[in-house]
Amino acid sequence: MPAQQSTTENLKTFVPYVEKKGEEYMNDKQKEHFRQILLNWKAELMEEVDRTVSHMKDEAANFPDPADRATQEEEFSLELRTRDRERKLIKKIDSTINLIDEDDYGYCNTCGVDIGIKRLEARPTATLCIDCKTLDEIKERQERG
Numbered sequence: 001m002p003a004q005q006s007t008t009e010n011l012k013t014f015v016p017y018v019e020k021k022g023e024e025y026m027n028d029k030q031k032e033h034f035r036q037i038l039l040n041w042k043a044e045l046m047e048e049v050d051r052t053v054s055h056m057k058d059e060a061a062n063f064p065d066p067a068d069r070a071t072q073e074e075e076f077s078l079e080l081r082t083r084d085r086e087r088k089l090i091k092k093i094d095s096t097i098n099l100i101d102e103d104d105y106g107y108c109n110t111c112g113v114d115i116g117i118k119r120l121e122a123r124p125t126a127t128l129c130i131d132c133k134t135l136d137e138i139k140e141r142q143e144r145g
């Protein structure tokens with residue numbers, strides 16, 4: 001299974017963090033910064049989910065033509081899959097916010113190094129540093145042959 005892609009590329013309300021010299025990694029200001037990013041991201045996803053639901057309600061008209069109905073059903077199942085993906089992402093965002101609360105955010109799960117501000121801004125739900133992630137992907141590719 002490919003790694004779940006979760007990036008903030010669609011996030012409009014994003015202001016990059018400016019680090020002061022000698023600033024401590026994951027100090028309160030940084031934690032707050034990422035908490036805001038995650039909360040905004042979650043809010044946008046939830047809006048998206050709402051839009052999908054109301055769109056489906058609007059469109060759930062009765063098409064007399066079976067071909068039209070089939071097309072509509074296909075569209076709906078696609079939307080449902082999208083919604084499912086969004087829901088999973090929202091869950092992941094929630095558990096990431098928990099990590100911030102527990103002071104466990106921003107460190108690689110495998111080797112423990114700082115994941116880094118820049119990488120986290122691009123992928124706020126990242127749990128691996130770039131080296132471990134790369135290694136992971138190589139291994140995954142090898143296992144698949």
Ligand SMILES: [Zn+2]
Nearest residue numbers: 108111129132
């Ligand atoms: Zn690592």
